[in-house]
Amino acid sequence: MTALMIQGTGSNVGKSMLVAGLCRAARRRGLSVAPFKPQNMSNNAAVTADGGEIGRAQALQALACGLPLHTDMNPVLLKPETDVGAQVVVQGQRLMTTRARDYAGLKPQLMARVLESFERLSAAHELVIVEGAGSPAEVNLRRSDIANMGFARAAGVPVVLAGDIDRGGVIAQIVGTQAVIDPDDAALVRGFLVNKFRGDPSLFDDGYAMIEAHTGWRGFGVLPWFRDAWKLPAEDALDVDAPVRAGGLHVVCLCLSRIANFDDLDPLAQEPGVRLTMLGPGRAIPGDADLVILPGTKSTRGDLAFLRAQGWDVDLAAHHRRGGRVLGICGGYQMLGRSVSDPEGIEGYAGTDAGLGLLDIDTVMTAEKRLTETRATHAATGQGFHGYEIHIGRSDGPDRARPFAHVEGRPEGAESACGRVQGSYLHGMFRDDAFRAAWLGGFGVASEGGYDAGVETTLDALADHLEIHLDVAGLLVCAR
Incomplete structure (x- = not known):
């Protein structure tokens, strides 16, 4: 088994896009690669070839890998129905609807299904790139966690932490995460990267060095904002960024x-x-x-x-x-x-x-x-x-x-x-x-056509973007 997990300092730091880009980069290196997200929360789902459903982000990542969609790519999908309850989909099929406060009691049995799906993917592919959910810094949820360090520890998967500089405070995001997580969890972290930088990345050289000095973790690079991200299917409605046009x-x-x-x-x-x-x-x-x-x-x-x-x-x-x-x-x-x-x-x-x-x-x-x-x-x-x-x-x-x-x-x-x-x-x-x-x-209205071809072109551009600004080879070496 060879795998690498991308975790984030928070929600919406760009983990899904990073995993999609790494999947495409690995595929272009000739590797058989598959995406995996132990637990996702999204009402934006895709129907799989084996008759189930997974999160839309994993569907995009599967496309980056050149694979048909499979329920093992996202074994637990939570679909919110109210502010306090969600439908629980396990390996593609509806299990039940549960309240948020009762969900923790389900997690031990769900972890077994998560590991089962991960092991099947690992046996079928040379590399599995895993996406975390939310942040490992939510240590109040650590005891029953199946989405971040709980999974990483159970499966023995190394972790790279992604921070979001666009929302501000990225030094505190990364250094603070190390400060609050369990030392045994921190030992799984191989390094960090900084995402969504606008402008000249060299302007963050001092901040980057401070993160390395405070954490002792290796930095894998600063990734500028990917301007064509809007051309890829978004999993969160807040991420839909349609171009502003005057007419039509x-x-x-x-x-x-x-x-x-x-x-x-x-x-x-x-x-x-x-x-x-x-x-x-x-x-x-x-x-x-x-x-x-x-x-x-x-x-x-x-x-x-x-x-x-x-x-x-x-x-x-x-x-x-x-x-x-x-x-x-x-x-x-x-x-x-x-x-x-x-x-x-x-x-x-x-x-x-x-x-x-x-x-x-x-x-x-x-x-x-x-x-x-x-x-x-x-x-x-x-x-x-x-x-x-x-x-x-x-x-x-x-x-x-x-x-x-x-x-x-x-x-x-x-x-x-x-x-x-x-x-x-x-x-x-x-x-x-x-x-x-x-x-x-x-x-x-006349159509320009070529939507699917455009998505493929954008995935290649995303992989190019990562190759230019991150140490992709170093990231892949971390996988084990």
């Missing part, structure tokens, strides 16, 4: 509180003829919006309440009256109907809520979760496309007679009688260049 088709996506699989929109953000606005809470839907998208969500009824609290239901009704168009994807599709019922309390308390009433359908939540890759045909254009389904619930009603698409000859999704409101359970449709071109053509 104005697409507004509502950033729901439990937004899920919002990377559906990444290909649209990269189209020069599209102006994408990720609309946060407290902001009104712009009057010049051409299309409003209700994205996926991990809590349909909860986000219906959130949507109404923002006044977006009123804005949507006004947008529709003005002749604007609306598209709901997965949970967003469910919200557009007349009602959403959860008789068994699968996503929260049992009950029924009124939907937005823009589609003549009703949805009932069911315990069965549909996880599948799908080949569909768009009803309006006849264009085929690849997508995937990852949802619970069934939707039916008169508007289903006008489907969004057809899957194996069966109708999928719905369209309103006026034709300006549509809904579908299919994620990932916009990644298909031919479909995206046909769909945008319906708005009179």
Whole structure:
């Protein structure tokens, strides 16, 4: 077994991007390499070839490795449903929904599954690059940890610590981490790197030397800000960084509180003829919006309440009256109907809520979760496309007679009688260049195409960026 773990001084320090870049760099060296994250918390998931789901960051990392997605790459996935509870997905399948305070009691049994997945990946590949979660400095969580040093110690994996200079205080981040973690944990750390530097990295030479002197750890380099990061699928909605454009088709996506699989929109953000606005809470839907998208969500009824609290239901009704168009994807599709019922309390308390009433359908939540890759045909254009389904619930009603698409000859999704409101359970449709071109053509917008090729080019550029500024060879030597 040869492995290396990238841990961070905090959340969102760039661990996912670093692992993706190292995976691509290792692959270009001719190594068989695989990504691994013991525990992830994200509602942005990908469907795997073995019929499960993993975090979207591990899906990007698998792409960097040239591998099909597998549930062993992310054996524990937590999908928040409320502020105090989350769905627990283990090796790709839903285990239960639990409250945060009860989750620690599950961790001993989850560690066994984590190590089982890691051992399978290690046996199949020459190198496994592991991503931590949050920070090892959260020592109050150390006793039951399976995501950082708890895993590293159990699996005997060396660690490199990444700090984020963009948020400030990077010297304290790294030195402070060493100060608070257990000495036996600190012994696993082979060194550190500094991420997200803006400007001339040499300006941090003195600070870099101070970290080395205080910790005794080796530095592997200072990595400047990677400007093309926005071209890669993001796992956190806050990381979506669509270019600011003055004109074009104005697409507004509502950033729901439990937004899920919002990377559906990444290909649209990269189209020069599209102006994408990720609309946060407290902001009104712009009057010049051409299309409003209700994205996926991990809590349909909860986000219906959130949507109404923002006044977006009123804005949507006004947008529709003005002749604007609306598209709901997965949970967003469910919200557009007349009602959403959860008789068994699968996503929260049992009950029924009124939907937005823009589609003549009703949805009932069911315990069965549909996880599948799908080949569909768009009803309006006849264009085929690849997508995937990852949802619970069934939707039916008169508007289903006008489907969004057809899957194996069966109708999928719905369209309103006026034709300006549509809904579908299919994620990932916009990644298909031919479909995206046909769909945008319906708005009179030309597509540039080449999304997947652009992601590949950006992964190569990321690997080049790491090779220039970090001691990649030294990092890989640390793996054991």
